Amino acid sequence: MLIAVYPGSFDPVTNGHLDIIERASGIFKHLIIAVGKHAGKDPLFSTAERVEMIKEATKHLPNVEVDWFDGLLADYVREKGAKIIVRGLRAVSDFDYELQMALTLKKLAPTVETVFMMTNSKYIYLSSSIIKEIAGYGGCIKGLVPDNVEAALRRKFKRG
Numbered sequence: 180m181l182i183a184v185y186p187g188s189f190d191p192v193t194n195g196h197l198d199i200i201e202r203a204s205g206i207f208k209h210l211i212i213a214v215g216k217h218a219g220k221d222p223l224f225s226t227a228e229r230v231e232m233i234k235e236a237t238k239h240l241p242n243v244e245v246d247w248f249d250g251l252l253a254d255y256v257r258e259k260g261a262k263i264i265v266r267g268l269r270a271v272s273d274f275d276y277e278l279q280m281a282l283t284l285k286k287l288a289p290t291v292e293t294v295f296m297m298t299n300s301k302y303i304y305l306s307s308s309i310i311k312e313i314a315g316y317g318g319c320i321k322g323l324v325p326d327n328v329e330a331a332l333r334r335k336f337k338r339g
């Protein structure tokens with residue numbers, strides 16, 4: 180059974196991520212979305228909140244599981260018996276970081292392949308950080324994130 184892991188911060192999940200998730204779930208038997216704690220990043224949403232939001236947004240996809248991990252992705256992937264890592268590529272600016280990640284992973288887990296999927300052209304400019312910036316200033320993010328994420332952002336910034 181071909182198990183793939185799509186790791187990321189997903190702070191929060193956007194329609195760009197969701198597009199990759201939907202396409203990857205059509206290719207692989209089982210897709211695990213793995214929310215990373217990401218040392219050095221100060222997330223807006225807790226790991227539990229991010230996991231819950233992705234669960235809600237992917238409940239129509241029966242072969243998608245949502246999980247979180249702490250520590251090395253290479254160890255997590257091994258533990259899950261996965262052979263594939265899925266990552267999304269937007270512009271050339273993503274390339275350096277993704278190359279570094281993929282080559283590091285190859286060193287730590289040589290039997291695991293990183294597979295890249297090109298962004299949907301509709302979402303080429305879309306990132307979690309731009310969403311947080313727009314939402315923080317009260318701008319409209321409809322159509323850029325799942326409805327439950329839009330509501331969660333509204334709540335978060337109202338409170339803040």
Ligand code: ADP
Binds near residue numbers: 193265268298303
């Ligand atoms: P990380 O902090 O690990 O890069 P992100 O949550 O920002 O996590 O992104 C996870 C993955 O999804 C990355 O491979 C990133 O390039 C990809 N991604 C993010 N936004 C988009 C988008 N709009 N279209 C396609 N891929 C995307």
